[in-house]
Amino acid sequence: MTVFDLNTYRSAGSRVFAGRDRGREVRIKAMLDDMDIEPGEVEVSVPADVFSVNSSFFLGLFGPSIRSLGGPGFRAKYRFVGRDISRVVNDGIEEALNTSSPL
Secondary structure, three states, X not given: OEEEEHHHHOOOOOOEEOOHHHXXXXXXXXXXXXXXXXXXXXXXXXXXXXXXXXXXXXXXXXHHHHHHHHHHHHHHHEEEEEOOOHHHHHHHHHHHHHOOOOO
């Protein structure tokens, strides 16, 4: 299993992951396009002390994965641990799949 630790991409002292552009930037640095096609699960570690992962950041980071893998495929591939962001994940999946231009 591959581990994708969001803490690696956190700005010093920050407790919020925000902004679609920042999500896209992290996606590129983390090489998520490669993770999408590699076999096996990806464990996404969300730091426990994070206050928020906003929907724009989530969609910038995972929108292409969701559209490529589909909702069930994304859920099977990416497992979120640490801080509970299930609401952001669920809403993000729905928005990525149901919005004609989510970016």
